[in-house]
Amino acid sequence: xxxxxxxxxxxxxxxxxxxxxxxxxxxxxxxxxxxxxxxxxxxxxxxxxxxxxxxxxxxxxxxxxxxxxxxxxxxxxxxxxxxxxxxxxxxxxxxxxxxxxxxxxxxxxxxxxxxxxxxxxxxxxxxxxxxxxxxxxxxxxxxxxxxxxxxxxxxxxxxxxxxxxxxxxxxxxxxxxxxxxxxxxxxxxxxxxxxxxxxxxxxxxxxxxxxxxxxxxxxxxxxxxxxxxxxxxxxxxxxxxxxxxxxxxxxxxxxxxxxxxxxxxxxxxxxxxxxxxxxxxxxxxxxxxxxxxxxxxxxxxxxxxxxxxxxxxxxxxxxxxxxxxxxxxxxxxxxxxxx
Amino acid sequence: xxxxxxxxxxxxxxxxxxxxxxxxxxxxxxxxxxxxxxxxxxxxxxxxxxxxxxxxxxxxxxxxxxxxxxxxxxxxxxxxxxxxxxxxxxxxxxxxxxxxxxxxxxxxxxxxxxxxxxxxxxxxxxxxxxxxxxxxxxxxxxxxxxxxxxxxxxxxxxxxxxxxxxxxxxxxxxxxxxxxxxxxxxxxxxxxxxxxxxxxxxxxxxxxxxxxxxxxxxxxxxxxxxxxxxxx
Numbered sequence: 001x002x003x004x005x006x007x008x009x010x011x012x013x014x015x016x017x018x019x020x021x022x023x024x025x026x027x028x029x030x031x032x033x034x035x036x037x038x039x040x041x042x043x044x045x046x047x048x049x050x051x052x053x054x055x056x057x058x059x060x061x062x063x064x065x066x067x068x069x070x071x072x073x074x075x076x077x078x079x080x081x082x083x084x085x086x087x088x089x090x091x092x093x094x095x096x097x098x099x100x101x102x103x104x105x106x107x108x109x110x111x112x113x114x115x116x117x118x119x120x121x122x123x124x125x126x127x128x129x130x131x132x133x134x135x136x137x138x139x140x141x142x143x144x145x146x147x148x149x150x151x152x153x154x155x156x157x158x159x160x161x162x163x164x165x166x167x168x169x170x171x172x173x174x175x176x177x178x179x180x181x182x183x184x185x186x187x188x189x190x191x192x193x194x195x196x197x198x199x200x201x202x203x204x205x206x207x208x209x210x211x212x213x214x215x216x217x218x219x220x221x222x223x224x225x226x227x228x229x230x231x232x233x234x235x236x237x238x239x240x241x242x243x244x245x246x247x248x249x250x251x252x253x254x255x256x257x258x259x260x261x262x263x264x265x266x267x268x269x270x271x272x273x274x275x276x277x278x279x280x281x282x283x284x285x286x287x288x289x290x291x292x293x294x295x296x297x298x299x300x301x302x303x304x305x306x307x308x309x310x311x312x313x314x315x316x317x318x319x320x321x322x323x324x325x326x327x328x329x330x331x332x333x334x335x336x337x338x339x
Numbered sequence: 340x341x342x343x344x345x346x347x348x349x350x351x352x353x354x355x356x357x358x359x360x361x362x363x364x365x366x367x368x369x370x371x372x373x374x375x376x377x378x379x380x381x382x383x384x385x386x387x388x389x390x391x392x393x394x395x396x397x398x399x400x401x402x403x404x405x406x407x408x409x410x411x412x413x414x415x416x417x418x419x420x421x422x423x424x425x426x427x428x429x430x431x432x433x434x435x436x437x438x439x440x441x442x443x444x445x446x447x448x449x450x451x452x453x454x455x456x457x458x459x460x461x462x463x464x465x466x467x468x469x470x471x472x473x474x475x476x477x478x479x480x481x482x483x484x485x486x487x488x489x490x491x492x493x494x495x496x497x498x499x500x501x502x503x504x505x506x507x508x509x510x511x512x513x514x515x516x517x518x519x520x521x522x523x524x525x526x527x528x529x530x531x532x533x534x535x536x537x538x539x540x541x542x543x544x545x546x547x548x549x550x551x552x553x554x555x556x557x558x559x560x561x562x563x564x565x566x567x568x569x570x571x
Contacts (some may be wrong), residue, residue, distance in 0.1 A: 118394035125402030136413050150411050155403055
């Protein structure tokens, strides 16, 4: 068996299996994230939520998927057909390929690359293309407005996400995600870098176009924003992409600040659970906060959104970066030439 | 073998999409082909082991510059048929520029080819025992920090210039001052009016302007009530 997996064909099969091992749980997770979101929002608003399809409505997600598959994909007249259909595919694919570098346990990643953080940052910054192309190709004013809002919003919040990542990297001395988690064995970065943790999480909300920063959709002003014209499976791909992006941002938060697969405190009762379970629990915690925020805060106004990004988060993260660098330099704790 | 195939795939798509950038009819398609070209260039960097440069190319050019570029091109209403009329006239100049660039590239690569020892003669030779991310950081921030800072200053000047050219203070725009909103308290915006039972409503005038947020609140609230009683 081991010999077979060393041959080129075996390597290829192994790569496909590894990819499936991360994508299948992810997609099932996405299906249940939609269910969880409806149930949690229902609990917040004193409703029952989906409770008809299956026990406690557990099959609701699959019923929805079936409905989406049955419907007709409408392509508006005057739309750019190729780009119109390409946009949801881009969104969905980008949300999937980022998972290649996420380490689920020590060394458990499909691709163990040295610039993992940069790869994640690059992929998350590409997410805007799906939206902007969808908005333009739809040939609709609402969709276009949504796309423009999204482009400005995502570019703005990426800047502070970048600085937050650099402050984490300063404490680690490596761009490898595995090393970042291992550097948190003694203390999770959410404690020494607490302000950066908060900035990162809020920017993650903006980066995934989630409430309270869901202006690109803004159904009370621009109908449904960039995906007004989408129906059936094309719409479903946007929907799945949004949730997969939320999972990705939760995973990034867990890896950068919550110690990835590490158990809290690293002592007996906590270490009984294996690493991947801890990682999943942390992702679920972040997802819960994503949904909780949606149930709690009203949508930001556009100028307030820009103010928060450029006048609050950018100076704060820049200041904290300099502070971190100065502190590490002064105490001599700066990690030297790891990697 | 696989590297060879990957190289030719990346290179072929790169050249083809670069050609389409120039020849596409729709400017938005041009920008999208430009993005495809960036991606394939990043792939070529990766094949040469420059993973840091590849990622930075994607983050900076594809993730930020091209987004803004696309943003502008989508909003502009440029008549590209008109622009295209000059193509015949300017083609020789474009060809000249291309030729000069090509010769320069040949000279650089030729120097490398015929004097392989050349890279070791540099002031800060490439370290071989560290990753290229660390080597780049060392070159930029340790050996050439002054040049790096100067380049940053040039960009800062350009940025300030752009802001100065576009920023004008429009006194009509309503600006939100969050500090003032937070500083508001109940006694600045609420007033208790004594009302007798079955005596009808006095002119409480809920639409009166708010008192000044500074200092003498007490007197302002008092005056306000009197003032508005008269208005009605």
